Amino acid sequence: MDVREQKMLFMKDSYSARVADSQEFMELLTKMEETGTWIRDVPLDKLYVRPVSKEPEEVAEDYHMEPETVADTSRNSGLFLVLRGGEAYCLRSQGIRSLHERAGISGAAYAKLPKETEARHLNDGLKAMGGTGILRIIGDKCLGIHSSSYNPFSMSEAYGEAMDFFAKEFPEAKMLRAQIRYEGVQVWFDFSAYNEELFSDLQYALGTRRIRPTLLLGMGDAALSSISLCPQCESDGLRIPLGGKIELRHRGKEDLMPRFKRQLSLIEGQFERPARQMARMKNGNLVYPCDTFLNVAAECGLLKSFAKATNQACEMFEMLTALPYRREGREVTPLDVYLGLCRIISFVGDRKETGEKAALKASQMVERALGNFNWASFDYPRMGGKRT
Secondary structure: OOHHHHHHHOOOOOOEEEEOOHHHHHHHHHHHHHOOEEEEEEEHHHOEEEEOOOOHHHHHHHHOOOHHHHHHHHOOOOEEEEOOOOOEEEEOHHHHHHHHHHHOOOOHHHHOOOHHHHHHHHHHHHHHHOOEEEEEEEOOEEEEEEEOOEOOOOHHHHHHHHHHHHHHHOOOOEEEEEEEEOOEEEEEEEOOOOOHHHHHHHHHHHOOOOOEEEEEEEEOOOOOOEEEEEEEEEEOOEEEEOOOOEEEEOEOOOOHHHHHHHHHOOHHHHHHHHHHHHHHOOOOOOOOHHHHHHHHHHHHOHHHHOHHHHHHHHHHHHHHHHHHHHHHOOOOOHHHHHHHHHHHHHHHHOOOOOHHHHHHHHHHHHHHHOOOOOHHHHOOOOHHHOOO
């Protein structure tokens, strides 16, 4: 595969790949990064935003870009960038937010305004804000326009370091699956072989025959401008966040690899504390279970950000706990509510228009209910029984 073929492979904004083999994942991630570069110290007041206002072939010829690349961009962001020296790069849809941030403008209306208007406003903003930025080019398109404080970090090198660490400290940890998208790269590892006593206690508390502890490694240079390690459990089709997330933001001037190595050494403890906390949540009787569900969902931000999925999960929670629990003489506990909240993650992730990015956001909100959360303070009836 020559250079152009490789760039074309990763060109589309919608590029996505799911793999289940660690070596295949590493090779694919490396190939994708090989198509990219970082352009540093770009004067933002000399960065010009242009709309794809003509036929893609004409724009491609005028600015020396590939016609296929411009055509894909016309269906997505509809914008391209021209640097001070005349080099032009199409803007990925995943990079729109970062461009607006550098220009100091925002608003939902820009998704509906003509691209000519959006480009004009962005150019005015870039001139007014000034300063310098760092452009991430990958697959012949701009994935993001970062501030000068952004600290680039290779995803393939980070993954290689993680695999070396697992080989030494957790040799039985296996990669379950991985997904590569421009919104972010995610890899799930199976940690079932470790701390059997801890997870058997949690399995008993959950009342399930099977529980699989997993570690989610998230990386990216667009929506995920960081590298993160998130302990989770999978049980009966639910993704149950355990909190204890470790995140390394791409900021500062120092080499990030030593810090990432230190964070890898914290993994085992990140499973233990939240798992024991969940086991303790099995104790306690809620007087108003469904109201508690919605009160906690509102406190965590779920009811505002994912109202439809939250109400859907609440209806299922009510169906699974109300009558069956009364028949069996069981109490509804904070753990039951927490597991009910976890269904929101599944509902959001299963929707094509939201997908994994929204599921990750929902997961981060759900995990707020762990730790020193006072469940009794949310056990009260909602005014008027309203759900929104």
